[in-house]
Amino acid sequence: MTLVSKTPAPARGAQAPFVSAPATASSAPELQATAPARAFDPDQRRKGLWRMAVLGALAVVFAVLLLVYDNPMEVGSDGFWRILQMRATTVGTIVVVAFCQAVATVIFHTATGNRILTPSIMGFDALYRVIQTALVFVFGAGALAATDGLPKVLVQSAIMIGFATLLYGWLFSGRFANLHIMLLIGVVLGAGFGSLATFMQRLLTPSEFDVLTARLFGNMSNSNEAYLPWAALLCVVVGTLVWRKRHQFDVIALGRDTAVNLGLNHRAEVIKTLVIVAVLISVSTSMVGPMTFFGFIVATISYQISKSQKHAYVLPTAALLGVVTLLGSYFILRHVFYAAGLVTVIIELAGGLFFLIYLLRKGSL
Amino acid sequence: MIEVRGVHKAYSGKTVLGPVDATIPSGGITALVGPNGAGKSTMLTIIGRLLEADAGTVHVGGLDVRKADSRTLARTMSILRQENHFVTRLTVRQLVGFGRFPHSGGRLTKHDHEMVNQALEFLDLNDLADRFLDQLSGGQRQRAYVAMVLAQDTDYLLLDEPLNNLDMQHAVAMMKQLRRAADELGKTIVIVVHDINYAAAYADRIIALREGQVVHMGTPAEIMTSAVLSEVFSTNIKVLDSEPYPLAVYYR
Numbered sequence: 001m002t003l004v005s006k007t008p009a010p011a012r013g014a015q016a017p018f019v020s021a022p023a024t025a026s027s028a029p030e031l032q033a034t035a036p037a038r039a040f041d042p043d044q045r046r047k048g049l050w051r052m053a054v055l056g057a058l059a060v061v062f063a064v065l066l067l068v069y070d071n072p073m074e075v076g077s078d079g080f081w082r083i084l085q086m087r088a089t090t091v092g093t094i095v096v097v098a099f100c101q102a103v104a105t106v107i108f109h110t111a112t113g114n115r116i117l118t119p120s121i122m123g124f125d126a127l128y129r130v131i132q133t134a135l136v137f138v139f140g141a142g143a144l145a146a147t148d149g150l151p152k153v154l155v156q157s158a159i160m161i162g163f164a165t166l167l168y169g170w171l172f173s174g175r176f177a178n179l180h181i182m183l184l185i186g187v188v189l190g191a192g193f194g195s196l197a198t199f200m201q202r203l204l205t206p207s208e209f210d211v212l213t214a215r216l217f218g219n220m221s222n223s224n225e226a227y228l229p230w231a232a233l234l235c236v237v238v239g240t241l242v243w244r245k246r247h248q249f250d251v252i253a254l255g256r257d258t259a260v261n262l263g264l265n266h267r268a269e270v271i272k273t274l275v276i277v278a279v280l281i282s283v284s285t286s287m288v289g290p291m292t293f294f295g296f297i298v299a300t301i302s303y304q305i306s307k308s309q310k311h312a313y314v315l316p317t318a319a320l321l322g323v324v325t326l327l328g329s330y331f332i333l334r335h336v337f338y339a340a341g342l343v344t345v346i347i348e349l350a351g352g353l354f355f356l357i358y359l360l361r362k363g364s365l
Numbered sequence: 366m367i368e369v370r371g372v373h374k375a376y377s378g379k380t381v382l383g384p385v386d387a388t389i390p391s392g393g394i395t396a397l398v399g400p401n402g403a404g405k406s407t408m409l410t411i412i413g414r415l416l417e418a419d420a421g422t423v424h425v426g427g428l429d430v431r432k433a434d435s436r437t438l439a440r441t442m443s444i445l446r447q448e449n450h451f452v453t454r455l456t457v458r459q460l461v462g463f464g465r466f467p468h469s470g471g472r473l474t475k476h477d478h479e480m481v482n483q484a485l486e487f488l489d490l491n492d493l494a495d496r497f498l499d500q501l502s503g504g505q506r507q508r509a510y511v512a513m514v515l516a517q518d519t520d521y522l523l524l525d526e527p528l529n530n531l532d533m534q535h536a537v538a539m540m541k542q543l544r545r546a547a548d549e550l551g552k553t554i555v556i557v558v559h560d561i562n563y564a565a566a567y568a569d570r571i572i573a574l575r576e577g578q579v580v581h582m583g584t585p586a587e588i589m590t591s592a593v594l595s596e597v598f599s600t601n602i603k604v605l606d607s608e609p610y611p612l613a614v615y616y617r
Contacts, residue, residue: 247472251466255449255451260414263466309454
């Protein structure tokens with residue numbers, strides 16, 4: 001490939017005096033377009049959509065299997081429907097959690113310009129834990145049960161959003177406007193929040209601690225039925241918001257300088273993204289407890305299997321893959337190994353191994 | 366026209382630029398030259414609003430770069446830094462397509478695709494359009510970045526050391542392409558260059574910086590004198606009166 005300009009270097013006009021250069025900006029001759037206008041790689045689009053369809057079908061298969069497989073009651077009886085309803089709650093929980101983790105991790109990767117760190121590293125999980133603990137610490141265990149439902153979801157989300165905005169907004173403005181410093185502070189704060197939560201837990205009465213622990217270590221099978229619709233609603237709202245910003249995420253992924261050059265208010269967008277991440281992680285954590293590596297596996301595999309790196313492909317792929325992974329592993333553990341409670345543990349184990357292998361193969365952050 | 370008024374930038378009390386006043390008229394290529402640490406890149410990135418000045422104002426095409434709407438600015442002025450590293454794996458065509466973001470908001474229209482094709486054509490990137498950036502050589506990648514800011518279709522183009530890491534062949538080709546962009550497309554191009562001879566051969570105006578101050582402004586003929594260059598670069602520089610442009614010699 002030689003790099004020869006097609007036209008000889010145009011002769012420059014007589015050395016123009018410094019101030020009277022011709023202002024030709026508006027009367028510039030248009031370049032001839034020789035290549036025809038081409039839509040963005042239609043083949044890749046078809047492949048991307050095809051893979052999403054396969055994932056979607058798999059998700060439906062696993063969901064249906066989970067709902068109807070091995071139901072001991074007679075089809076159509078009251079008990080049958082009761083079991084179906086309980087299982088539907090589990091499936092719904094899994095879908096919401098998988099969606100939250102997958103989307104949160106992908107946009108967190110985009111906003112921070114790295115693909116190794118996960119939201120929990122920034123202390124989002126710890127933030128949730130400290131809020132829950134503080135609630136019990138200040139108001140007693142009764143407060144947890146008494147405040148369940150929509151108001152609690154709203155207040156909890158509001159606190160998380162407020163905290164995340166203040167914290168990360170402050171960290172990301174002024175002289176701290178450096179993502180790496182922010183991440184570092186996030187890690188330290190996360191550890192700090194964790195210790196604070198542990199400290200408050202030490203001071204609780206055993207019964208209060210028991211109630212709190214049940215909240216902090218969630219489980220797919222016994223998640224709160226009343227909470228699910230609101231969490232799902234929140235997911236729909238956030239999901240719509242994220243989807244509408246998908247093109248902006250593509251630009252944010254190019255890094256600060258390029259994003260600013262392309263007319264994006266980078267700082268504001270990153271803060272908004274981190275707030276969205278806080279909301280999603282708070283929903284997920286409040287349902288099944290902290291999951292450090294699940295989002296990481298799902299996001300990393302999505303980058304590999306979605307043909308295009310555009311968020312319009314990566315986000316749906318990640319969400320679907322998350323649902324398939326979680327539904328699938330839950331189904332297998334429950335009906336093959338009879339160990340449904342271990343789902344998060346196993347996923348964390350596999351995810352942790354995957355994380356290490358990925359890190360070692362990549363050789364750097 | 367780019368107007369820089371009283372721009373000042375300091376890092377923890379140590380002034381790296383300014384206060385600087387400069388006027389860069391529309392059209393042609395303006396080269397910022399000077400020794401390391403003279404504030405060339407700082408000045409360029411402040412003009413391009415990637416860096417906030419501590420004091421002073423910058424107007425590009427009548428827009429105050431600190432106050433004007435960012436998207437409006439992105440349709441007026443584009444800036445390219447020296448080092449660009451993306452986490453996303455992009456093809457050349459996708460990268461160049463991003464240049465249309467300020468116009469289309471991400472959903473490329475037919476007109477956007479035409480502009481992308483023109484930019485690819487202009488920088489001889491047609492054969493490489495569907496290659497991934499990480500499969501390109503440094504020079505090819507550099508051209509792809511320039512194609513992106515060209516597709517942005519702004520009147521003002523700011524390039525921070527576009528010749529960085531390019532060998533002779535590619536550096537010359539790059540300068541010729543920038544010259545064409547200025548002459549044929551009427552762009553106002555501001556570049557930071559290290560090699561004064563490239564500035565002498567291709568630029569219409571040269572702004573010489575030293576220790577954060579603009580020390581000389583003028584045509585290559587005015588700047589390319591032994592006295593001026595020796596002062597700016599603190600090096601003994603001879604200027605050979607060769608054709609078609611003067612040549613600075615400073616190697617021994």
